[in-house]
Amino acid sequence: MTDERGAVISELLRSHRSIRRFKTDPIEPELIERICADAIQGSSSSGNLNTFALVLTEDPARKAKLCALHYEQPMIRQAPLLITFCADVHRTRRWLTLREARDNFNNLQGFLVAAFDAIILAQSVALACEAHGLGICYLGTTIDAATEIARTLELPETCVPVTSLVVGYPDEAPARRDRLPLAAYLHRERYQPPADADFLDLYAERESKGWQRYQALGPDMAAKMAEHGITSLAQFYTSDLKYAPARCEATSEQFSQLLVEQGYTDRLRGTARRKQG
Incomplete structure (x- = not known):
């Protein structure tokens, strides 16, 4: 059973x-x-x-x-x-x-x-x-x-x-998204980061499949990637087309302010006052 x-x-x-x-x-x-x-x-x-x-x-x-x-x-x-x-x-x-x-x-x-x-x-x-x-x-x-x-x-x-x-109720049956090999996530007893070469090997298939998937979104996306000088999946992920650092920082600031507005928390409220001052 x-x-x-x-x-x-x-x-x-x-x-x-x-x-x-x-x-x-x-x-x-x-x-x-x-x-x-x-x-x-x-x-x-x-x-x-x-x-x-x-x-x-x-x-x-x-x-x-x-x-x-x-x-x-x-x-x-x-x-x-x-x-x-x-x-x-x-x-x-x-x-x-x-x-x-x-x-x-x-x-x-x-x-x-x-x-x-x-x-x-x-x-x-x-x-x-x-x-x-x-x-x-x-x-x-x-x-x-x-x-x-x-x-x-x-x-x-x-x-x-x-x-x-x-x-x-689904109206499509998309293919399963890839994941990194288990070794990328699983650590025994302590965190054990691999050497750079081994680390990049863990990402090799993701780099290939992910790049192909975004390129397949159409010529507009491919053109935008070229315009931004994007030549790899890693570059795409922190570009202005995906998770731009400035946009993530702005969202972080907005969410911190929301916590203050919603009654959380003395520590964050003090942080917000220091930044405003």
Whole structure:
């Protein structure tokens, strides 16, 4: 029995794909609630405080507003469901207040624990969706647009969006994305960085396949790469076409300010004041 369950889980993990084209078929409300309930039950949480919140968006008009914040990714309008996962210590702090306990968790540690709780839950929801034949795609743009998402969803103090899932029935069957060889990730007893030559060998297939994939996006992308003098996948990843350092710094600053605005945290508030001064 154990081997059978292990085989099922292994197959589920190996069959993961990020889906970006969805059928318009609605998802039964009972299935959504079952998936969420099972995922919450099956997800580890620090101190069992469960410092997360899920905001389900199905209304087309509300999805359209969020789609605009997520850089107008078409799959958001197309899929029947968007789930925003939030680091939420607001609920816990309200419980503390009502029970006349000392306030806490509106600090950096509280945010980090809540964010990790929310991410753990998001992956459990993703696996549960896939087990029920649904497709999912994570939205990394949640961090970029976190301030406006928080306002749109009317999130209370010390509740901050950290990731989102688009969910629906798949209308495509994309190829599996490559991963680096296991040796690139796995360290025994201590972190053991390989020599440069061995390190580049670990990335050789990724460099080749990734370069081909982005070049295949069309002549416009190839022309833009040439215009920016990009000759490798590594260069592309930190170029202005992908993850430009200046843009990442700006997003980091915006997210830090959002934490301050949402009631996290004295240490960050002091940092913000020093930078302004």
